[in-house]
Amino acid sequence: EAMSYRGPDASTINDDVEGLLLGFNRLAIRDLSHFGAQPFISHTAQTIACYNGETYNIPELIHRARIEPSSLKGNSDTEVIVECIEKLGLRWFLKHADGIFAIAVFDRVTRTLKLARDHLGVKPLYFGWNKNLCVFSSEYNSIVSHHEIGQGEICATALQGYFQYGFVQEGEGIIEGTMFVPHGHIITVSAKGNWSIDTYHDTSLNRPRELCQETLDRALKETISSQLESDVPLGAFVSGGIDSTLVGSYAASL
Numbered sequence: 001e002a003m004s005y006r007g008p009d010a011s012t013i014n015d016d017v018e019g020l021l022l023g024f025n026r027l028a029i030r031d032l033s034h035f036g037a038q039p040f041i042s043h044t045a046q047t048i049a050c051y052n053g054e055t056y057n058i059p060e061l062i063h064r065a066r067i068e069p070s071s072l073k074g075n076s077d078t079e080v081i082v083e084c085i086e087k088l089g090l091r092w093f094l095k096h097a098d099g100i101f102a103i104a105v106f107d108r109v110t111r112t113l114k115l116a117r118d119h120l121g122v123k124p125l126y127f128g129w130n131k132n133l134c135v136f137s138s139e140y141n142s143i144v145s146h147h148e149i150g151q152g153e154i155c156a157t158a159l160q161g162y163f164q165y166g167f168v169q170e171g172e173g174i175i176e177g178t179m180f181v182p183h184g185h186i187i188t189v190s191a192k193g194n195w196s197i198d199t200y201h202d203t204s205l206n207r208p209r210e211l212c213q214e215t216l217d218r219a220l221k222e223t224i225s226s227q228l229e230s231d232v233p234l235g236a237f238v239s240g241g242i243d244s245t246l247v248g249s250y251a252a253s254l
Helices: 056-066 075-088 090-096 140-144 156-166 215-228 242-253
Strands: 010-013 024-025 047-055 099-107 112-117 126-131 134-137 178-180 184-190 195-199
Touching: 047 134, 056 075, 075 090, 075 099, 075 195, 075 215, 126 140, 134 140, 140 178, 140 195, 215 242
Parallel strands: none
Antiparallel strands: 010 024, 047 099, 099 112, 112 184, 126 134, 126 178, 184 195
16 A cells, blocks of 8 residues: 555455465556456466566567467466466576566465566565565565564664665665565575575676667667557656667657
8 A cells, every 4th residue: 555656557465375465556558458467367377476567578478488379368568477487487587588677476386486676677676584474575665664574673784885885785675684686686485484595697798899870779779669569658758868868769760
């Protein structure tokens, strides 16, 4: 309820599934119908997921995962993502997805919860834990307002980093037992409540030695074109800087 402003189109909490509760405030962008509602349950009901973000190469994922388009109930990226994960695993999706997201996936067979954040760290994801439970959210306030998590001590290391850099570093939290999940990482929580974190993305960047205008022009056209998929009107906030101006210009021309 405290985060209802994040998603004015629907607010849903799933039934308790083996000790797991998922809540979602939806801002509908693709497939405005109930077929895009979350928490999303796969066709087999084995996989349940919440997903904050957008994936741009959905047709490519459908082709790569050999999903029959006629088997899809709706036209949301969430449905395709959940089916890909159930069929080929979360790491396969993370390797092939072109998008920005934070995602929570629960497997009813293995009773394992996995949380992942996109490799660029565009979408936020926070995690909190103690001996009784684990909680996660796209906002830190939701973590520390939990009656069992928010009573922890101040983390001296995180506080020092905040004063030094002006923000809390990834992998840390102002309250002990909380963290800002690092980008490009997966948290795995077992049925017993034990959890671990590891990376799925190579953070080294393979920059081209030469970047000509033609290459940049093609990259911008392809990228911005793929990000214009929407079932609601799109707009651009133009700050006057070169980046937002370019995005707005290419979007208009496309």
